[in-house]
Amino acid sequence: MSSVNQVYPVIWQSDASGNAPDRVLLIDQTRLPNEYAFVEISRCDDMARAIKTMIVRGAPAIGVAAAYGMYLGARELDETERDRFLAGLEGVAETLRQTRPTAVNLFWATERMLKVARQTLGSVDYLKQALLETAKQINADDIQTCQAIGGHGLSVLPTSPEKLRLLTHCNAGALATAGYGTALGVVRSAWQAERLERLYADETRPRLQGAKLTAWECVQEGIPVTVITDSMAAHCMKQGMIDAVVVGADRIAANGDAANKIGTYSVALIAKAHNVPFFVAAPLSTIDFSIADGSQIPIEERDPEEVCQVGDTILCPPGVDYYNPAFDVTPASLITAIVTEFGAFVPSQIQTELQSRKIV
Template sequence: MTTIYPVVWSNNKVLLIDQTCLPSQYTLVEISRYEDMAKAIKTMIVRGAPAIGVATAYGMYLGAREINTKERETFLKQLEEVAEILRQTRPTAVNLFWAISRMLKIAYETIGTVEEIKNTLLETAEKINAEDLQTCQDIGKNSLQIIPPNPDKLSILTHCNAGALATAGYGTALGVIRSVWTAGRLKRVYADETRPRLQGAKLTAWECVQEKIPVTVISDNMAAHCMQKGLIDLVVVGADRIAANGDAANKIGTYGVAVMAKMHNIPFYVAAPLSTVDYSLKNGDLIPIEERDPSELYQIGDSVIYPDGVDYYNPAFDVTPAKLITGIITEQKTVKPEELISLKPELSYH
């Protein structure tokens, strides 16, 4: 099995797989300053809610490392400023805010010198990284319980990329697919290309090719047709933020896939760690939706594909209502959306 780790701590710096270069070029970017990490998150060199959380944790440490003071209160004040810069990068991915809150809590609670606080922050970032990898593997393991008992192999549709590239490794939705493939129950993956940034065509397909998992890329507007023709048995997607009632924000277009799955009686699952659940939000209407630069829509490479004079609307995410979700696969177990509240951890960083 090919091992893909998008965020790695090595030789006192962070190595990121530059996901904007895939699939044509595999490039590593070295990050040693928190401002560079903020830029990498903003420009989607690193992307996917869990991976953003891991990268942000390391970004907090890098920022702490740059603070030149031995005074505890001065250090904490400047660390809060680092946190605020990181908060401004991607508003929808809740793991970013979760990681910042956890790192700040550790900083405030650590008794000792500023240097000891910095060491503890690095240890915490590495722990967050390791925890996320284990969480994804547990999500994949738990997903096998939702697979129908009949011996037929399944064709699974996914939207965007919720694979190893979007996490510390292994993946959430694509982690489910990996587990089903390893169990010998997968026939084929159908990957929506996922306009406008094409994460499905570029990233999900690339990951599948690395592991020789059969994959067919379809344009986003083909999903209903494939369902109608009986080509899809199951849909599984990731999430960037889930409200307490189970409403789930994921890459733009996910809501439409859920509506189509409901129409064709196809199970629709969300795979996500509990760190992606924002229990402070009652429902999905409260999830902030990031709007990105319109050039993602109208420009491919150096070519402008739309006429002058048109307006643009480019939300990066949409919210799928809980009523359209068959179940949410977490590291603990798979639950119905209305049961998600039962998994609320005693300690929450949201």
Template sequence: MTPIYPVIWRDDRVLLIDQTLLPTQYALVEINDYQDMVKAIKTMIVRGAPAIGVAAAYGMYLGAREINTQQRDTFLTQLEIVAQKLRETRPTAVNLFWAISQMLKTASESLGTVEEIKHNLLITAQNIQKQDLQTCQNIGNNGLEILANKPEKLTILTHCNAGALATAGYGTALGVIRSLWTAKRLAGVYADETRPRLQGAKLTAWECVQEGIPVTVITDNMAAHCMKKGLIDAVIVGADRIAANGDTANKIGTYGLAVISKMHQVPFYVAAPLSTVDFELETGEKIPIEERHPSEIYQVGHTRLCPEGVNYYNPAFDVTPAELITAIITEEKVVKPIDLLAFKE
């Protein structure tokens, strides 16, 4: 199949796969300035922590390109304004902040003219994208090594979408699944629908179909039943932010999935790059949790599901305690959550 790249740099502009239209329509959105990138991230045209990081890096370059000054100090001051606008788009995904920090570091450390700084920013954004793709492939290989030790093929349950669409390409959790499939060690995938935005039903299922991977979509409240029936060999999910102790923020519903995995003695893995680890946060209690508009709950498309006059609570993420996580699959190696601190610089 043709590789899936959610963020594309082409002809001095960014092209994004509009993930709000999948699976029924594949379309590219053209991004020419950083304000458009801010909107694209906020409205989830691009989503998934690593993909958001890549998009934000290009957004920083687009913002830099719009700054009309030859004075270095003025340029850096205005670039910080661009950075702040991008930081405000999605508060939970740490890759966003990491990528912006890398771009600001490039700008502050670059010598030469403002135009040369702008050129260096583009190179940095492209390198972030290339590095993320390689990172995901390494995560896939490490996951294959730790999982493919059973004589039979595995059936994996995943939640939300941590595939090519959520990264620079290939994926984290779905990257491990891809590696298992390529190695002929995968029987199939169970994909939680992932309410309220249905990323599992829409995006993960779409990616699996593109690759010919057998996929079964289930509603979120069917996972415990499937585990009890012995249908699931392991759970693999992605992450939007991981605290230093291994507590992991991921799409809402992940915590509950970890609890029932523990109950049924099903291994529960988190697949994520080390850039997702926020070593400044000691525990997951300090991870900011984004709350989204209640319309995601009370309607699907133009169909209203709930009566007028009720209240809503719509956190986009929850935090899974480290003690419920079997291991974290990184690009370096597979580690117990308690061993993450060994990677702190």
């Protein structure tokens, strides 16, 4: 396997020769860690399929991919009359929205692209170009956002010990964003500041994002990483092996309740029981102020095969039933702070604080 230093999971590629259409390159995360390969996407339906099948995953990365998907869908529309074009674009947005219901960045990105189209004056061709430029800006902004999250997260990590041992669940790294990462961005910042001793990565059943993706990213950069099974977190905390937990989020309610990969709630409960600080790192676009609390967050349920099968190996006997929610919701009361690009906030005060600063 070739070594990769800088990871960008969503890349816009223009063909100057004109021999092929401009397209999006996605790192195929379903092939990692065994194969580092890209998938070329030049149609909106293919982008929707890539999001649905988790070729691209992680709320911020899904948002970036959806933004490009909006442009690709716009490019496919033959309408030259403005109102008809905008109606067609609404249909494109709906196709993308149907892919992953929990990741709010998907809805944020499609709405931003629709808003640009509605507010841009000029020909339909000019609107299409404005959509492409907006998608590129969303991509670039996300990298800067994650770097800011990393810095703010570093500032609120425990000051003792000098070298920290952190635990994360799922993948909230460069692969889950446009680059750098949210939770793993905090880890990267700690590593660069020489404050990280080791990262412990839950394997994250049933899709194994921690074992496959988080561990892979750390290996690329030489960050010390130890993979543990999800059921080992309590033992590790009891043994004093974990100084803090840092996870990402796919949607955060106005009161600070946070939805993240299934199993995160369990880690938060364990952290509370062992007085280990528990941080959620996510951009402002992940906060859904339209919902009051986590009970209103839609939870995606996925194919039972993810539970009963790993690769070609069947784990369970025929005839059993399966339950496979992809996410759970961690109550705000279990979260030490939510780290955004604008700083770290006590969950219950995040809406008030952001409003007082005129950020939202």
